[in-house]
Amino acid sequence: MLTSVLAGLGLGLSLIVAIGAQNMFVLRQGLRREHVLTVALICTASDVLLIILGVSGVGLALRALPGLVEAVRWVGAAFLVGYGVLALRRAIRPSGATLQASLGRPPSAVGTASLATRTAVAPVVATCLALTWLNPHVYLDTVFLLGSVANTHGEGRWWFALGAGLASALWFFALAYGARLLGRRLATPRAWRIVDAAIGVVMLGLAASLIASA
Known part of the structure; x- marks a missing residue:
C-alpha cells in the first residue's frame, strides 16, 4: 500500500x-494574490478527476479516439496564442498602464491587500479550466501514462492514484x-511587465x- x-x-x-x-497561470494568480484558493482547488480537482479516469481504464477507451486529442491540440494551441499575445501586450504597454487598466486606479495607489478584488472570479475560473482541459499533454501524461503505470500495481492501483492526487x-x-x-x-508596474x-x-x-508536434 505505502509503496x-x-x-x-x-x-x-x-x-x-x-x-x-x-x-x-497558477504562478501569476498567486503573485497577484487573486482567487488563489479557487485556482488551486480547480487545478487539483481537475488533476484528480483525470487521474481517476486514467486508473479506471477510461484512458484505454480514449486511445481509440485519436481525433479527440488532435482536436484538443489545435484548440489549445489557439488559446495559448491568444493568451500569450494578451500577456505580451500587457508587457509592452507603458509601465503604469497595465496595472491602472486592471485596477481602475493610478499605479501609485496599488496595494497588494486589495489585489483579490481586481478580476471577477468567472473569467479566472474559465481561463484556469481552459488551460487545464485544452492541454493535450494532460491526457497523454495524466490519463494515458499515469493510468497505465497505475494499473501495473494491480490491486494497489487506487493507492497509486491516491499518491498521484496528493502530488497534485x-x-x-x-x-x-x-x-x-x-x-x-x-x-x-516594471515587475509586472517582466512577469x-x-x-x-x-x-x-x-x-x-x-x-510542431501535430
Whole structure:
C-alpha cells in the first residue's frame, strides 16, 4: 500500500513539476494574490478527476479516439496564442498602464491587500479550466501514462492514484501560496511587465510546440 502511494506521489510530481501553461497561470494568480484558493482547488480537482479516469481504464477507451486529442491540440494551441499575445501586450504597454487598466486606479495607489478584488472570479475560473482541459499533454501524461503505470500495481492501483492526487494537491497549493507570499515584492508596474513578458513568451512557445508536434 505505502509503496504504491509513494510511487504515485513520485510519478505525479515528476509529471506536474514543469514549466507549462497551467503552472504559469497558477504562478501569476498567486503573485497577484487573486482567487488563489479557487485556482488551486480547480487545478487539483481537475488533476484528480483525470487521474481517476486514467486508473479506471477510461484512458484505454480514449486511445481509440485519436481525433479527440488532435482536436484538443489545435484548440489549445489557439488559446495559448491568444493568451500569450494578451500577456505580451500587457508587457509592452507603458509601465503604469497595465496595472491602472486592471485596477481602475493610478499605479501609485496599488496595494497588494486589495489585489483579490481586481478580476471577477468567472473569467479566472474559465481561463484556469481552459488551460487545464485544452492541454493535450494532460491526457497523454495524466490519463494515458499515469493510468497505465497505475494499473501495473494491480490491486494497489487506487493507492497509486491516491499518491498521484496528493502530488497534485501539494504542488498546486505550494505553487499558488508560495507565489502569493512574493506578491508584495512585485507590486510595481516594471515587475509586472517582466512577469507578463515571461508568461507571454512561455505561452507562445508552448503553442508552437503543440503545433510542431501535430
